[in-house]
Amino acid sequence: MSPADRWGYRVFGLAGIALGSVGLAWDDFALVWQPVPSGVPGRWILAYVVAGSLVLAGAAVQRRRTRALGLAALSVLYALGVVALHLPRIFGHPQVFAAWSGAAEQLALVAGGLVAMSSIAATGVAQSQRLFTVGRLAFGVSLLAFGLAHFVYLSATADLVPKTLPPGPVFWALATGVAHMAAGLAILSGVLARMAAWCLTGMFILFGLVVHAPTFFTAPLSHMTWTANAMNLALIGAAWVIADAVSERRGPGASQRTERRDGGAQPAENSTLSLRRELATEPGRPRLRRGALRLSRAGADNI
Numbered sequence: 001m002s003p004a005d006r007w008g009y010r011v012f013g014l015a016g017i018a019l020g021s022v023g024l025a026w027d028d029f030a031l032v033w034q035p036v037p038s039g040v041p042g043r044w045i046l047a048y049v050v051a052g053s054l055v056l057a058g059a060a061v062q063r064r065r066t067r068a069l070g071l072a073a074l075s076v077l078y079a080l081g082v083v084a085l086h087l088p089r090i091f092g093h094p095q096v097f098a099a100w101s102g103a104a105e106q107l108a109l110v111a112g113g114l115v116a117m118s119s120i121a122a123t124g125v126a127q128s129q130r131l132f133t134v135g136r137l138a139f140g141v142s143l144l145a146f147g148l149a150h151f152v153y154l155s156a157t158a159d160l161v162p163k164t165l166p167p168g169p170v171f172w173a174l175a176t177g178v179a180h181m182a183a184g185l186a187i188l189s190g191v192l193a194r195m196a197a198w199c200l201t202g203m204f205i206l207f208g209l210v211v212h213a214p215t216f217f218t219a220p221l222s223h224m225t226w227t228a229n230a231m232n233l234a235l236i237g238a239a240w241v242i243a244d245a246v247s248e249r250r251g252p253g254a255s256q257r258t259e260r261r262d263g264g265a266q267p268a269e270n271s272t273l274s275l276r277r278e279l280a281t282e283p284g285r286p287r288l289r290r291g292a293l294r295l296s297r298a299g300a301d302n303i
Contacts, residue, residue, distance in 0.1 A: 008244045009071070009116055012237030013061025016054045016074050023051025030227045034107060034240045035085050036181060042066070053077055068121045075113030097152045104145035105231070111139035112238025113246045136187060139242055143184030143200070150177025150188035160211050179203060197243035204236040256279065 019030055027045050029036045036043060054077060060070025086103035093099050114135030120127045150157045150173055157177070161169035179199075186196035212232050215225040 006241075007246045008237060008240030009061055009067060009120070010114055010237075011233065011243055012116060013058040013067075013070055013074070015230060015234035016058025016061065016070075016077075018233055019227070020051040020054030020056075020058065021151065022226045022230055023047055023054065025226075026223050028223065030231065031224060032102060033088065034081055034230055035102070041142075050077065050164065051065035067277060068117060069286055070073060071116045071120075075117065078106050078109040078113065082110060098103075101145050101149040101152075104142040104149075105235070107138055108238055109234050110148075111135040111142065111233075112241045118240045119241075119245050132249065134203060136242065139238065140184045140188035143180050143187065146178045147179075147181030147184065148173065150180065162210060162214075165210070176203065176207075187246070193238045194243070194246045197246050201239040201243050204232060204239055208232045212249065236261070242290050 023029060027044050027047060029050065034050070035048070040046065051111060053073065057070045057077065060073065062070075082103055086099065086106060089096075089099040090103060108286040111137070114131050117129035117261035118135065121128070121131075154170065154173055158169035158175040161172045165172060174258045175278045183196040183200040208229065212225075212229045215222070215228070
């Protein structure tokens with residue numbers, strides 16, 4: 001499957017559609033994830049604009065021709081949330097960890113968009129690697145913040161876990177906190193990054209099934225229910241994109257793409273193979289063809 005056809009991008013875009021649709025349905029922003037003060041002039045109009053933009057950008061991601069544009073738009077929208085909404089909270093209340101973890105959730109979505117663009121946008125190798133590296137580092141740092149939040153707000157996190165799940169909510173709150181931090185360290189360092197990214201994607205999917213999806217039955221008309229499920233879907237998409245990209249590049253430190261993208265560069269052909277092909281196909285040169293065969297065998301012996 002080519003990078004442009006992978007399902008991670010589709011899930012990431014679908015989450016944008018879901019977040020935007022929730023905003024349009026409630027005439028509002030995404031609650032704590034988009035903490036726009038109630039006194040902002042024209043707040044409901046701005047909410048419609050942001051929600052509509054998320055829907056359009058997410059829909060653009062579903063089509064291969066417009067996917068890069070849609071991913072760029074989603075990245076910009078999520079980045080605006082970090083800069084305009086969450087950074088002021090951090091500066092105003094740096095001692096409150098919730099301000100940091102809230103920014104980390106939006107930053108993780110920005111990271112997913114950057115990494116996705118690094119795999120499919122028609123950019124040079126250097127720029128693609130830069131996007132991938134920035135996105136990978138931002139995502140890894142975000143995961144560390146997610147994990148710390150489980151310890152700082154242990155009671156609140158445990159309340160989200162079904163009480164019937166053995167051995168108990170506190171255990172799972174602590175275990176998933178450790179899992180977030182372990183995944184963050186792996187993605188930052190590149191050690192077992194591929195396995196960590198795929199395990200993280202699976203964990204977010206389980207969160208959706210065990211923690212968030214049941215709220216559709218217990219509180220189907222709640223704004224929080226729909227927003228939390230949409231946000232979890234966005235994190236699934238971001239983690240999936242990271243996992244795909246790490247797998248494609250065979251680790252975060254790789255400098256070359258393993259698959260050629262439309263408009264992108266491809267690695268130079270092995271010089272021995274190139275010389276062998278040139279010598280063997282030149283007409284009227286049987287001695288050169290025999291020489292090329294000997295060169296080929298000699299090269300094989302040295303591999």
